[in-house]
Amino acid sequence: MINSLPDLLLRLAIAASAAIVLLLLVRRPLRQRIDARLAYQAWLIVPLAMAAAALPPLFAAPVKALVLLPAFGRAGSATEALSAANPGVTGWLLLAWACGALATLALFCLSHRAFVRGLGTLTERGGLAYAAHAAGGPALLGLWRQKIVVPADFEQRYSAAEQALIIAHEQVHAQRGDAAANTLLALMQCAFWFNPLVHLAAPRFRFDQELACDALVMRRHPAQRRAYAGAMMKTQAGVSVTPSVCHWQSCHPLKERIMHLQQTSPTPSRRMAGRMLVAALAAVTVFGALAARAESTPGYAVAMTLRVGVDAAPQNVNILTPADFSVRSGAGESVWTGDFSITAVGTDQVFIRSKISQNGKLVSEPGMLTRLGTSSGIKIAGAEGKPGLALELTVTPAAQAVPGA
Template structure:
C-alpha cells in the first residue's frame, strides 16, 4: 500500500508537470517531444522508484581516514485507513469499467452497422460505418480503421490517402497501446481533477505527434493538403479509447504545428528533456501516508593500516585486527538514522596502540557535524567501553 500511495502521489505531480510543460516543449522542441513527456506519469504509476544513491566522499586527517561508503534510504510508511483504499479501489474499478463498456458498445455497433471498405494504400482492415463522422483507429489485437459511409464522396482521393495514412501511423507507432495506458492511468487517478484534463491533453499531443510523423515522411510541401484533410475530418468526438483524426480540440493550435520547423538538435533536446522527466519521476521518493519514517544508514569505514588516504577494502577482509561498531538513533523519531564504523588495524598492534587509535576515532567523531547527536553519543559510548576493555586487558 505504501508503494501504491507513493506512486499515486508522484504520478499526480508528474501529470501537473506535464500539463505545464507540454505547450512550451511543443513550441521549442516539437510535437513528438511533448507527446513523450506523458511517459513520465505512466511509468511512475506502475514501476517502483529507482534506488537512491548518495555520493561518496573521502576525508583524511590525523590518525584515521574516514570514508563514507554508502547511504541507503528506505521508506517505511503506515498505510492509510483501509476504508480510503476501498474507496479508491471502487472508484478505479468503476471508472475503468465504464470506459471499457463504452468502448465495447461503440465498437460493436460500428462493426455491426458497417461493411468492409477496400483501400489499395494500406494493409489494415477498414470498415465504412455510419457510427463515425471521420476516420478513427482502434483495435489492440486486431488493428482496425473506421471511416464514415460517405468517405469516398466527402473526401478527395488525396485526402483519403492522408486520412488512412494517419490512422495507419497510429497503429504502427503503438498509439493505441499508449491510449490504453492513458486510460488506465487516468482511471487510477480518478480522484485528481487534473487527470481528467490530462487525458484530453494527451490525446491532442498524440495527434500532433502523429501529424509530425506523417509530414516527416510526406515532406513539408504536403502540409497545406494535409491541413485541409484535418479540417475536412473534424467532427464530433469519439470514445477516448480510439485514436481519431476527427478531434477538434485545439484544432487551431494543431494546424499551426504543421508549419513548425524543428532541427535535429532541437528534437533530440526535447526527447532528452522528456527522458529527464521520466528519470526524475522514478527517482522521486515522496513523504507517504500518515506517519512517514525514513531510515538513513551511513557506513563509515575507518582504516588505520596503510598509507594516509589509502583505503583497505574491508569487504575482502582485514589483514590485521578488525572491529565493527553500529549505532542507531532513539526509536520513535520521524527520521531514523544509523551509522556503522568499520575499523582495520595493522597486524601485531598492541592493545594499548589499538586503544589509542580508538581515542583518535572518538575525537574524529566529535568533528562530524552531519551525524545525528544520538547516533554520535551511542558510537562514542561503545568505543569508550572498548577502550576501557583494551586498557584493562593490557
C-alpha cells in the same frame, strides 16, 4: 501486502502528480519551439516517476540500534501476545478505492461500447473498415486486430490525396502503439480516479499524441500540407469519443492542429537539445522520486518497559531506531537478548517481529501487529518456577518523539 496498498497508491499518485505538473508547464514550449513528437514522448516521464516511487528505498542504509541493560532475569519458553491493533480504516479505504476504480472502468467500457455501436455494421473493403454512416471515423479501432475505420462516404468526401493522408495518419497510430498507450492511460484513470490531475492530463496527452502523429505524417509528406488541412476540415466528429481509440479529429482543437502543420521541422541541433532537455527532466523526476522514497523511510521511537518476575522493578528504555534494534541484558551465564524488527503496515500500523534468546539460545519468536502509539506486549512464562519476562512496547513515528524522552 493488502494493508500497504493504500500507501503504495498514495506514493504513486504523488509521483504522477509531480510529473504531470512538470509536463503541463513544458509541453507547449516543447511543441512550439522544438517538435510536437518530442512533447508527446515527454509523457513517458509520468510512468518513469511512478516506477521510481514504487521501488523500495535504495539509499537507506540499514542501521541497527543496540541497547545494553542490566540483567533482568531468566525465562522459559511459553509465549503470549498481550495485544494487537485492529485493522482500522484500511479495509474501508480499499473498498472505497475499488468501488471508484470499478465505476470509472464501467464508464469507460460503456463509452467504448457506445462508440462501437455507433459505427454500425462495418464493411471491410480494400484493407479498410467502412462504417454504416458518414459520421463514423476516421479512427483506429482495436488493440490486437486493429482496423482503420472510415466513414461510409469516405471515397466521396475526400480526394485521393486526402484519403492517402488519412490512412497514413492512422497507420502511424498503429505503428507507434498509440491505442495501447490510450488504453493504459484509461486504466491509470481508473486506478487513480481520485486524482484530478490524472483526468486533467488525459485529454492533453491525447492532443499531444495527435500533434505528434500529424508531425510525422507531414515529415513523410511535406508537400501535402494543404491536402492534410483540407482533410481535417472535412472530418466530422459527430460520434461519441472513447479514450482507448485513436480518433482522426474527435475533440482536438482543429485550429491549433492546422497551425502546427505550418511548423517547419527542427534542425538536428535543436532536436538534439530538446532530447537532452527531456532526458534531464526525466532524470530529475526519477531521482527526485527515489530521494523522496528514501527520505520517507520511517524511523521509530520505541518506549519499552521490561519486567522480570512479579515483584521486580520495571526497567524503562527509550530507543530511536530506523527499523531494527536489539536489547541485551546480563552478563556471564545469564545473558538475555531481544532482537526486534519493525515493518510499516499501511500508514498507521506496524508489525513487530521479535526473537528472544538466552545465552545465545532462541527462546521465542513472537510477532505483533500494533497501531502506532498503542501499547502492545509480550509475556514469556518462567520455566520450573523461575521468574517470567514481560515486555511492553509503544512505537511512535520518530518525528513525534519528544526530545530527551
